[in-house]
Amino acid sequence: MMASDLIAFFAQYAQVFAAAWIALVIFVFGRSALFFFGKYVLKIKKGETTLQSRVVDEIKTPYTIMLLTMCLYYIEASLALLPAIDVPLGGSMTFVIVLFGVYIARKALHATITWYGAKDKRRLNIEQTALMSLKTLINFFIYATAAIIVLNQFGVEITPLLASLGIGGIAIALALQTTLSNYFAGVYIASDKTARIGDFIELEGITTAAGEPIQGYVERMTWRSVWIRTYTNNMIVVPNSKISESIIMNYDQPRQPMLFKIPVSVAYSSDLQKVEEVTLKVAKKVAKETGATVDEEEPYVRFTNFGESNIDFSVYLKIKRWDFRFLLKHAFIKELIKEYDKERIEISFPCTNIYMRAQTAAESGNEDGHPPKTQGDGA
Numbered sequence: 001m002m003a004s005d006l007i008a009f010f011a012q013y014a015q016v017f018a019a020a021w022i023a024l025v026i027f028v029f030g031r032s033a034l035f036f037f038g039k040y041v042l043k044i045k046k047g048e049t050t051l052q053s054r055v056v057d058e059i060k061t062p063y064t065i066m067l068l069t070m071c072l073y074y075i076e077a078s079l080a081l082l083p084a085i086d087v088p089l090g091g092s093m094t095f096v097i098v099l100f101g102v103y104i105a106r107k108a109l110h111a112t113i114t115w116y117g118a119k120d121k122r123r124l125n126i127e128q129t130a131l132m133s134l135k136t137l138i139n140f141f142i143y144a145t146a147a148i149i150v151l152n153q154f155g156v157e158i159t160p161l162l163a164s165l166g167i168g169g170i171a172i173a174l175a176l177q178t179t180l181s182n183y184f185a186g187v188y189i190a191s192d193k194t195a196r197i198g199d200f201i202e203l204e205g206i207t208t209a210a211g212e213p214i215q216g217y218v219e220r221m222t223w224r225s226v227w228i229r230t231y232t233n234n235m236i237v238v239p240n241s242k243i244s245e246s247i248i249m250n251y252d253q254p255r256q257p258m259l260f261k262i263p264v265s266v267a268y269s270s271d272l273q274k275v276e277e278v279t280l281k282v283a284k285k286v287a288k289e290t291g292a293t294v295d296e297e298e299p300y301v302r303f304t305n306f307g308e309s310n311i312d313f314s315v316y317l318k319i320k321r322w323d324f325r326f327l328l329k330h331a332f333i334k335e336l337i338k339e340y341d342k343e344r345i346e347i348s349f350p351c352t353n354i355y356m357r358a359q360t361a362a363e364s365g366n367e368d369g370h371p372p373k374t375q376g377d378g379a
Helices: 002-012 014-041 051-079 083-119 121-153 159-175 177-192 240-245 272-290 322-343
Strands: 200-207 213-221 225-229 235-239 247-250 258-267 300-306 310-319
Touching: 014 051, 051 083, 083 121, 177 213, 177 225, 177 240, 200 240, 213 235, 225 240, 235 240, 258 272, 258 322, 272 300, 272 310, 272 322, 310 322
Parallel strands: none
Antiparallel strands: 200 213, 200 247, 213 225, 225 235, 258 310, 300 310
16 A cells, blocks of 8 residues: 555656756756866866866856756746746746856956966066956956847847947947057067066167167056166156067066176287186176175186277176176276286277378489479479
8 A cells, every 4th residue: 555655656746756856967967077077177186276176166156056046947847837937937047047157257267367366476466457457358258248148038139239339349449549559568568478577678679758778677567558667766657569569678587697798808918818817806706795696607708809909808797686787897897907907907098000101202203302293284
């Protein structure tokens, strides 16, 4: 009797059990898909913090709620529990799923940008303006796509709306041509990592109002311009579009230590072997006293040119930072002049030797020194 009653009960509610079972399968399959995607496709290990794991953690809760909502909607649609509102309920369900999709996309975007910045604080300072602007654009695109899907679901004609948006977009783009040019140039500079906050750069082809080349430290990078602080502590604001078209000399990339050259000249009568020894001695002494050079790198000398009054050569030192060159050169010149005077090494003044040869009477062809007469002189 009990078995027959149980069978009758299951037969009476078979459709309910089938709908519930299928909904459970959909939920388990959806959760399993997220788990296997994270573990085997993205290769996320337990306890590991990576960009992929951060994104999965962010979207896990809204994804689960969306699955539950879909399962409940499937049960209602299968059993026709509310037949009077099935049509508007379907549209509302689509609206809810789209909202969850928007929320999940925003969470994934937020996790990506947060991770990208937190991994390298310096990179965040460089690119945060461009990243925030890019985040705003992506959010706008997500919301616009969601709105189009929802309006289409409720039977609203979106073709005229898209045409109007296209025409309006063209008008706005033409009106904001310069602004958009600077914005996209800023995004390019940030993504290409041409310069970073704190880098010492020099721009070729762009000069100040006084005609001097623009060089200095990058202080700020915004969506419109780059702020450069010169070594005289003045601030130069350069639009991104001009920087993107300029050749940039970055003295801090790929590494901060750099080779610094100091040109020197000595007289032709100098003993070059002695000159090299004395110069290297001074360079090592100054490098040790100032602490401006890399300890592992020894200075060296290279003779380069036969000048008009002197033999030219250069002293090369590996300095830790570009701004150390002022102190190093200052100390080096003072010490070098002192040592050259002590060792009697001469740096000649610029001079030009003029050799004059008097023309003799014999060479001119006349004993009195006057030029010989020729036909037509009327003598």
